[in-house]
Amino acid sequence: MSLLTPLGGLPYPQPSDAANIPLHLQSLAEAVDGRTVLRFADQVSLDAKVPAPVAGMLAFLTTPKQYVYYNGAFWAALSPAPVLSGNSGAGTTTSTAYVEAPTGSTATSVSFVAPSSGTIQIALGARVSNSVASASGYVSAIVKKGTTVVLAAADARSALATGTGLLSASTQFQVSGLAVNTAHTVTLAYKSSATTSTATFANRFLTVTSV
Structure with missing residues (x-):
C-alpha cells in the first residue's frame, strides 16, 4: 500500500509493496497531473476534459489567453489584469446612431473574461472635434457576449466634446x-x-479592469 507525501499527498511505494515500477509511476503521474497547469483551447474543452474539478486546479485557456483556477464552485479568472487597446488613427462619422467603426478607420475593441464578481470598470476616451461649432461628437462603448449585446452604447456613458477644436475627452x-x-x-x-x-x-483608447 502506497504512502502519501505530507504536503502534496503524492503516492510513493513502501518497501513491502510488489515491485511494479510501471504501476507506481502511473500512480505518481496521475497524482501530479491534476496539480500542474492544465492547458486547453477554451472553457468548453476544459469542462469536457475535467468534469469533476478539484478546488485549487489551475488551467490556461488559449482562448482568450487567460489563466483560470477552480475555486470549489466554478472556474474563475486568476488575478485578471487590465486589458487595453489604443488606436492612433482618425475616423469620422455623421451618424446620429452609434457606430463601431468610424469612416476611414477601424474598430477599437478588447476581449476579456468576466471575473467572479461579474463586474468591470471601463475607461475610454479620444480626441474629438466636429465640423460645426455647435455640434458634438460622442464616444461610448458596447459590451457583447459573443454576438449578443449585453450593454449598448449610451450618451450617459459617453465622452463628448463640442466645437471645431480638437479636444481630449474621457469617461x-x-x-x-x-x-x-x-x-x-x-x-x-x-x-x-x-x-x-x-x-x-x-487617439482613441479603451481599458477594461476587473473589479
Missing part, C-alpha cells in the same frame, strides 16, 4: 451582472449630434 463607468468566467468584448462606438455635421475621433 469611465462600471458594468455589473456579467456572466461569470465567460468571454466578452468591449468595442468603442461613435456618433455625431447631427447628420449635418461630421464628428472626428483620433
Whole structure:
C-alpha cells in the first residue's frame, strides 16, 4: 500500500509493496497531473476534459489567453489584469446612431473574461472635434457576449466634446451582472449630434479592469 507525501499527498511505494515500477509511476503521474497547469483551447474543452474539478486546479485557456483556477464552485479568472487597446488613427462619422467603426478607420475593441464578481470598470476616451461649432461628437462603448449585446452604447456613458477644436475627452463607468468566467468584448462606438455635421475621433483608447 502506497504512502502519501505530507504536503502534496503524492503516492510513493513502501518497501513491502510488489515491485511494479510501471504501476507506481502511473500512480505518481496521475497524482501530479491534476496539480500542474492544465492547458486547453477554451472553457468548453476544459469542462469536457475535467468534469469533476478539484478546488485549487489551475488551467490556461488559449482562448482568450487567460489563466483560470477552480475555486470549489466554478472556474474563475486568476488575478485578471487590465486589458487595453489604443488606436492612433482618425475616423469620422455623421451618424446620429452609434457606430463601431468610424469612416476611414477601424474598430477599437478588447476581449476579456468576466471575473467572479461579474463586474468591470471601463475607461475610454479620444480626441474629438466636429465640423460645426455647435455640434458634438460622442464616444461610448458596447459590451457583447459573443454576438449578443449585453450593454449598448449610451450618451450617459459617453465622452463628448463640442466645437471645431480638437479636444481630449474621457469617461469611465462600471458594468455589473456579467456572466461569470465567460468571454466578452468591449468595442468603442461613435456618433455625431447631427447628420449635418461630421464628428472626428483620433487617439482613441479603451481599458477594461476587473473589479
